[in-house]
Structures are given as structure tokens and as C-alpha cells.
Amino acid sequence: MVIKRVLSTVFITFWSVFVLMPILWALVTSFKPPEAVDFGATFLPFVDFTPTLLGWESIFGVGGGNINLVPALFNSIIVTFGGAAISLVLGTVSAYGLSRFAYKLGFIRNNDIVFFFVSQRIMPPIVLSFPFFLMLRDLRLLDTHLGLIFVSIGGLMPIVVWLMVDFFNGIPRELDEMAMLEGYSPFEAFLGVILPLTAPGLTVAGMFAVIFGWNDFFYPLVLTFGQVVTLPLAIVALNATITPYWTLSAAAIFAILPLIIFAFAMERFLSKGSLSGAVR
DSSP states (O other): OHHHHHHHHHHHHHHHHHHHHHHHHHHHHHTOOHHHHHTSOOOSBTTTBOOOSHHHHHHTTTTSOSOOOHHHHHHHHHHHHHHHHHHHHHHHHHHHHHHHSOOOBTTBOHHHHHHHHHHHHHSOHHHHHHHHHHHHHHTTOTTSHHHHHHHHHHHHHHHHHHHHHHHHHTSOTHHHHHHHHTTOOHHHHIIIIIHHHTHHHHHHHHHHHHHHHHHOOHHHHHHOSSSSOOHHHHHHHGGGSOOOHHHHHHHHHHHHHHHHHHHHHHHGGGGOOOOTTOOO
């Protein structure tokens, strides 16, 4: 048992260092002055080099630079959280229906419908890019927040349905029946009894939706022309010019910082939703 615990600790430590090292390296590089990058490797702030805010000032357009990632940040926030919120609502209701009711259309059953949702993530985005382009063009939603939100729902809702069906399946159906015996309608039983018990599932599904939506690059590339540039697209565009390493590192940290803050804010909800006390 002791050997197993030691090996687990060593493995977790090694893996944590392996995962965090690129982020730590980018964070340190974002505070380096030019000479700390151009004249050999440096590692420790205040020891190998004197930290500077030159890289961070560059991504905010301070000092006369033509780079400003703040508009792209707000575009990403609007598109990602808008699409994730709508997907979470629609996907949760759909998952509850697939968990609690039996559907039959020819040979199609509930599991087939769930697989249909998941298959939307299997399909390469380029397959849907042209139909989405034509649809948004006809609706005059190209290069708009609403257009990107509409498209993102198609990619994020399958994730929510896939995750939430399992969470609803893990909640006894007797709870629905007891709630309806108390005078609740099926929808009131869903909102008042079942949904609060799925707080961990909603948190996980919401986090996955936000992460996938935030990192989406292909659809903003195809469906926008400059008005609604998201953060991943804006950062990749930096490679089109001669951008210093300290600026690129600051941009990389700037892109993942909102997700880190969001993850810490949502972590406390993962422990909620116990079934204890739910059954009389």
C-alpha cells in the first residue's frame, strides 16, 4: 500500500510538472525583456533577468503598437458564453426527455437519438462550413455575434446531451413519481426536484461547453471577415507579422486566463447535488 501511494504521488507530480511546464515557461517569457530572449536562455525572474511588462503592454495596444486583443476577448466571451448557455438549456431539457421517456420512430430508439447527437461531434467541421455559410448569408448573420452563437450551438449541444443523459439516468425515477404524487406537473418535477440534483452534471457539461466553444477556431475563421474576430483567431493572426516571443507568450497566457478563472469559479459546484435526503 505504501509503495502504491509513493508511486502514485511520483506519477502525479511528474505529470503535473509535464503539463504545467509549457504554461510556466510562457508565463515567464511574457515578462522577459528583449535581451533576456535574444541573448541566450534565461529562467528565473529577478535572478536571470529583470521582469518587464513590455509583452503585456503590446497585447493591449499600449506604446503605439497595432495589437489589441481586448475586442477579440469580448467577442469570444459573447460568443462562447452565449452559445454555451443556450446549449446547456436546450441540451439539458433534451437529455431529460431522452432519459425519462421512450421514443420510437421505426427502428429508431432513444439510444439512436443520443448517438445522432454525438455524431455531430464526429463530423469534421469543414463538412458543415459551406451550408452554415450559405445559411448565415441568407439570414444576413455572417460576421455577427448572433451568427457565431447559432453555429456554436450545433457543436456544443451534443456535448451537453451526451453528458447529461448519463446524469439523469443515475437519478431514480421514483423521485419524479413522488414529486408528481405531491401535485407537481412533470415539468415542475423536473425543475424543482430533479434539476437541483444534477448540479455536478450541469457544471461539468457547462465547463466542457465553454472550453470547446472558447477554443473553436475553424468556424470563426470561415464565417467572419474582421468585425467579430474571436481570441484564437486574433492570436493566430499575430503569426502573420513579426511578433516578438514575449508578446506571443503574453497573448497565450491572456487567452487561457479566462478559462482558468471560470474553472476555479465553477469548481465549488462540482460537490453539490447529493441525493441524500431526496427520498422519504
